[in-house]
Amino acid sequence: MRLAQEFFARSVHDVAPELVGATLVVNGVGGRIVEVEAYDREDPASHGFRGQTPRNRSMFGPPGRAYVYRSYGVHWCLNLVCEEEGTAAAVLVRAIEPTRGLGAMRDRRGLKEERLLCSGPGRLCQALAVTGEHDGLRLDRRPFALGEAPASAHVVRGPRVGISQAAELPWRYGLAGSRFLSRVL
DNA sequence: CACAGGATATACT
DNA sequence: GTATATCCTGTGA
Numbered sequence: 186m187r188l189a190q191e192f193f194a195r196s197v198h199d200v201a202p203e204l205v206g207a208t209l210v211v212n213g214v215g216g217r218i219v220e221v222e223a224y225d226r227e228d229p230a231s232h233g234f235r236g237q238t239p240r241n242r243s244m245f246g247p248p249g250r251a252y253v254y255r256s257y258g259v260h261w262c263l264n265l266v267c268e269e270e271g272t273a274a275a276v277l278v279r280a281i282e283p284t285r286g287l288g289a290m291r292d293r294r295g296l297k298e299e300r301l302l303c304s305g306p307g308r309l310c311q312a313l314a315v316t317g318e319h320d321g322l323r324l325d326r327r328p329f330a331l332g333e334a335p336a337s338a339h340v341v342r343g344p345r346v347g348i349s350q351a352a353e354l355p356w357r358y359g360l361a362g363s364r365f366l367s368r369v370l
Numbered sequence: 371c372a373c374a375g376g377a378t379a380t381a382c383t
Numbered sequence: 384g385t386a387t388a389t390c391c392t393g394t395g396a
Contacts, residue, residue: 222390230390232379240378257391258376264390277390307391347390371396382386 186333190249190325197223197267197274202358204265204276206338210330211313214286216303218334219360220279220367222345224264226272229350233273243321244273251329253310253320260307263315265324279346279357280304282365283312305367343370 188207193200201223209215224231232241232254243252244266252264252275264275281303283290290302290312303309310316324331339361345352346368359370 224390232390235380238379254390255377257389258378260391262390279390305391345390349388372394373396374394375392378389380386380388383384 187325188331188333190323193248193265193267193324194269195267197225197276198356200265200267201276201356202340202342203334204278205340205358205360206334208284208330208332208334209278209281209313210285210332211315211319212328214289214313215281215330216284217282217360218278218280219282219363219365220304220370221358222277222279223274223356223358224277225268225274228354228356230345230348230352231273231275233275237273241273244275245271246321248272249324251315251319251322251324253315253317255317256307261310261316262306263310263313263319277306278309279306280359280363280365280367281309282360282363289314300364304365341370 207218233244237245247270250266256262263278266275268274303312341361342355345357
């Protein structure tokens with residue numbers, strides 16, 4: 186089943202765990218989501234916490250769209266906007282298990298080792314060729330394609346990564362035992 | 371393991 | 384205006 190726009194128009198804390206095991210493909214290249222993090226409006230670590238800026242504009246837009254931002258001036262990071270327009274809640278996609286377009290990924294990443302192709306938010310954006318041009322695009326249309334996670338997906342929860350504010354909130358979700366996690370849960 | 375790389379935003383002077 | 388921090392990764396110690 187394809188994920189519809191309505192899927193994202195719910196609490197980010199409901200959407201995030203349901204995205205683990207889902208299929209994410211961009212222009213035919215992608216795989217299974219194995220790690221995400223939730224960011225809500227009351228979260229000091231969220232880009233939306235201090236209000237709208239030119240960078241985080243799409244976070245404040247309608248749900249079911251992409252929010253792509255540049256991290257540390259070097260990498261791109263892909264978020265999926267949730268809840269409703271103006272809420273500024275989103276799910277950060279941190280790692281996927283590559284299943285489609287492995288060749289393209291290796292070319293883009295200049296790397297052979299499968300485990301490192303997409304295990305990390307910046308890495309997966311490079312492998313799927315996600316850039317600022319995808320910022321604000323709908324997730325139910327090309328170049329994106331999102332497929333529902335199987336009910337059997339075993340999701341585990343743990344602390345988030347790389348942040349100092351509210352780092353203790355257990356809002357990182359991962360596929361149990363996956364070797365493609367950016368960090369073990 | 372430490373650290374450079376360098377856009378964006380905020381908190382200072 | 385300058386300084387500091389950040390949802391990170393590759394490289395070299």
